[in-house]
Amino acid sequence: MGAVGGSGALVAPLLWGVALVAAGTDAPPVHTLAEVLFCQPAMPSLGLAVTFDADQLFWFDFPRSRWTPRLPDLPPWPPALEPPAQLLRDATLCQDLRRTLTELATGKLPESKGVPVADVFPMEPPALGEPNTLVCMVGNVFPPAVTISWQLDGVPVTQGVTHTHYTPTSDLAFVRFSYLPVTPAAGDIYTCVVTHEGDNASVIAYWVPQEPVPTEVLETALCGAAMALGILLALLGVTLMVVARRGAHG
Incomplete structure (x- = not known):
């Protein structure tokens, strides 16, 4: 939960779940399911989202009192799980807590802000x-x-x-x-x-869109680079042989 300053937001994780998958590995990956509610004076004044590993699955449409999937092919939210009336009570509690904490923190704690x-x-x-x-x-x-x-x-x-x-x-x-x-x-x-x-x-x-390099031009450039590299290596080999022979005669 976080809230600071006179115009800040109150963020409250309502539900945290952790799931372990793929047993048998030394360090199985950890997946996080989170449901987060926020309230603030600015618009939007309320927000509620359910995420899985930081990817949004659902968000709650407060004006219409219904869950909305982030993607259209997701199954609908179970109606018996957290009915809208319960979420509206949670939202009211969030706003009441925010106003109380704002009165206590204003002038005593700096307002928390992030630079986008x-x-x-x-x-x-x-x-x-x-x-x-x-x-x-x-x-x-x-x-x-x-x-x-x-x-x-x-x-x-x-x-x-x-x-x-x-x-x-x-x-x-x-x-x-x-x-x-x-x-x-x-x-x-x-x-x-x-x-x-x-x-x-x-x-x-x-x-800024960039003009892609045509395939033929790219292939020609790569062939040219390869040929130049081959010539350079050949000259380097000849030079080393001459130096070695001179060293032997000396």
């Missing part, structure tokens, strides 16, 4: 003129209140942009993803801009 770290990469191997999807992965988010936006050559882009919900990590921070469908062209500059609510600074990550 952004990285942009294509979902598929990039090729100019071929449709693809750019992913902006934003980590070290705390509190979970960031705005992610896209730009192409400095112009804002909103068409087709989608965002994931916040996924908790083991260090009580969060990670969030944003997706942008693209058809890259030479000279394009894509920008992912991450802004933390209440801060005047933004974190920016760039992605």
